[in-house]
Amino acid sequence: MLRSRQKLKSPLAMQNLHRLNNKRILLGITGGIAAYKSAELVRHIRKAGAEVHVVMTPAACEFITPLTLQALSGNPVHTSMLDPKAEAGMGHIELAKWADAVLIAPASADFIARMTAGMGNDLLSTLCLVTNAPVYLAPAMNQGMWLDTATQKNCETLKDRGVTLFGPDEGYQACGDVGPGRMLDPEVILQHLVGHLESGLLAGKKVVITAGPTREAIDPVRYISNHSSGKMGFALAAAAAEAGATVTLIAGPVHLPTPERVQRVDVITARDMHTAAMEHTEGSDLFIGCAAVADYRPETIAESKIKKDPNSPDQTLDIKLVRNPDVVASVAAKDNRPFVIGFAAETHNVIEYAQDKLKRKKLDLIIANDVSDTSIGFNSEENAVTLVGADFEETLDKCSKRQLAGHLIELIAQQYNLQTSN
Template identity: 45%
Template structure:
């Protein structure tokens, strides 16, 4: 999560049994390159020691509003002014009530009254406490003020009951932090992204495919969601987990992908086709497994539908359509021809023969071509960085 690199995150830990998960959360934030300052309430220290979080964060943990050393320069105000984001995880019903009412009776709640940075809150409590009208009213008040709420998960609770109140998965919390740190430039927009390969079977256990990992498409979908867009990700078979906080549609064949993409494209402001769709499929798929013998096996291939060309033909006014081109020769010429033939606004082209480019890598080396003949050559970058640059380039078109 490169979005966290160089950011300062203040983590507030309150008195929930889920406080022990704060240690792993702090560890992940530091691993992502963030500087972490922890504040613990007195109740939180009953579940987890400040020494643990100090060791993980590399900074003294703030606990006492009246500590003469830490407060010699009005430390709580300095803490509020020096952070990029405040993350309260876990957040108890008591702390939520104090936040909603503006009560400042400990180090954390005092900082929260003074902070101007984004605030992310992760409730964790008994399900009856969470669903109580008072708690829901407090959460509604915080939402109105722009606080990001990470809804708790359902499942077994520490009290032995089961329900809605478990601290959300750490991956969802981290993704929400990234979104809160990202300008919401695509809020109100619908974005459709395709990713991964397609599988074209010729019997029940064998298929034709390509080495696409789906990483580029997934990175684009995540970045669009971080910018506030409603994102539909249409993915062929990959080993990647579904990105948190957006809708993933799983498909297998090119015809499956065409059906889902065409259904969703009508409402999309932006369509990015990053999937490596198989150009051909077996004419027939055998109902039973082919048995190996001494004879050669011949399979007749037929063309799959050209999803991107179909989208370009039916593109609605104002919609932006972006394609990808993976080539091994004549990169710019082939990509330019594809750009115009398929009525694209931009095309991202990469030469599979270059080091750091192509399938199953965490990096890529691309050229971005536009309809006016412009060609931007980008250096070898992580796919997350390419996703950020590409969406910046798309937003510069001004029609999303």
Template identity: 45%
Template sequence: MLANKRILLIIGGGIAAYKTPDLIRRLRERGASVTPVLTSAGAEFVTPLTVAAVAGTPVHTQLFDLTTEAEMGHIQLSRSADLVIVAPATADLMAKMANGLANDLASTLLMATDTPVMIAPAMNVRMWDHPATQRNLATLKADGIRVIGPNEGDMACGEYGPGRMSEPLEIVAAAEAALSDGPLKGKRVIVTSGPTQEPIDPVRYISNRSSGAQGTAIGKALVALGAEVVFVTGPADVPPPEGVQVVRVETAVQMLDAVQAALPADAAVFAAAVADWRVAQAASSKMKKEKGEIPTLSFAENPDILATVSQMTKGRPPLVVGFAAETDNVIAHATAKRLRKGCDWIVANDVSPATGTFGGTQNTVHVISDDGVEDWPKMAKDAVAERLAQRIAGALVG
């Protein structure tokens, strides 16, 4: 997908800039040409000589370059690429983009371009969580900017949390999706996946047997058709697909918050196995086993994510797809669920132990909509995902 594509890579000033030579190499391996733009802060982490050597082309650093600006070089740079990637996208660069500032080469290029733009944020977790950054992120998404990451993990500052720049291969996969000519190009889809974990105390929780394999397969299939995918996942056994924006959660409440933050979207696919109930008051310390005493747990109902989104009066995705994991009367229960929740389609499957669906590689589903029931044959979860993605594409773009 990247053969003969022209990538303009803007390297911001964060420690994650050390990953950019590898990113350039990975892009060029796939046939893309890379034109690097290095901010003054970025040059503190990776040298122009290193970037130029890996890219095989000169590095652009200055807005007021007498040679290039005689021919309006920043305009030519901004419009000669097929895709602009900002990696790392620092809090400062995101703020400039969101507020229309153009006081250096990087920000001027971003203001002057009519090319699709994708950012890979990277910053301290507190900076990422700051309300200003989250406001800027929402603005950029509303402006049509694609976002990949950030990932969660250890940081150079010693803290842990979201803020790590996506790995080079993840950014490459996202670039391939952005440049895909698939039917879902330009469409934004939210996918939920995996189980949720509802804490009882700091060491125990209530969950289910979902592996997240079907949700991951759906995310991968949608990316292959060119969609921008926000992948909201609980603690799954399988890793998320490449090329998606991953949002990791644990509880149903967190999953609902993440889904609402990801709106607006053209479609939402709720493949996660969300716990129906949570402990009303989780203990703050480990509940100790006392001889002869059995603790009593009080439960509260979790938010209904599918119903909440399906019944939105404003901002509802044009297509909402739910999943129904049943152990008996599969079609009857799923049909009633679709009407009760208000979603457009329900993908129903039998998850009774004899089927091996939870944790397995095969699935047998029934797609229930206003048009009736489609009974799909037993097939691999990847095949189910590809067929569902094609059906979604047909509904969104015809």
């Protein structure tokens, strides 16, 4: 008796799709009538929060146009290994390195045979040879081709090499035959993909991070600022994105490249940062206030450069300062606030001051570091901190800011999950 076509049993089957958030999926399409289903598959993958690049074989282009897949994926479609324009942009080697997973749907009998033989005579087969990402195949072919001994042996060989097959399904086929060989429905393929990809600790969460200094103008050429390089905040943004979060990085004036898979919002002053933080934390899950925000700003900004008075005997200049809004406290005071993590950069009594700040500003966690140690902190490539909560404290020893960020995101995710599960 033939198995019925596989369908999603209920909306609950879609509950883990957030695990694809921020993932990079390389979708390969080979020649076959099932190629029309690939358009729907692209739409579902993007809806799950992943980015998609599509690679088509020449035969696939006979069944569905690259323009259709380009419109649905939001990225150029790759069809030729020798395309000068493609190689000048994201070349085939970079494309292979870019992917978190390679999914080939439909995978024809011909492509499976060429992949088994280790051939690289088109872009898609070459990418499969080059990539270190896991490769998944959704076979689609006539039932006779699927049941043929050669196809079965090829599939077993690929499985032995670590390639995973999704399907095929059984049922009526375009040629009129009935039997195994149908490509699984796109929703089912997506569920299989979700089940095989490792879930990040913050998968599907919206995280907002502030980083760097702020600048408070005195006149058109002078300002008040601090020594923050933004490196710690940028490292945290990269680590959160790698953990599967959708990350918005609100950055003060720094000269750092934007981490991959991170949306960046540039600001200058503390008030700019406050406005951006209040806006972008709407609907967010976590907020990490890593920026070194200026506590004060000049009450008035001179319209022209302040000149030295050659007749002044003491050569002093009085500037009245007023308080800036407290960014992290404002976020913590919001209705439907996110899980809020602050920073305490102190020169002495570090843990004591951090605990006071945690309570006073009603934060969930605070990251304390000793900026009096010139080997860590501001402008350094390394740091050492203590993560402090109401009933939690863990010290992380000196290491690179990138390593430290990974450890911090792991601990923050654990504490966030503990709180939200209660």
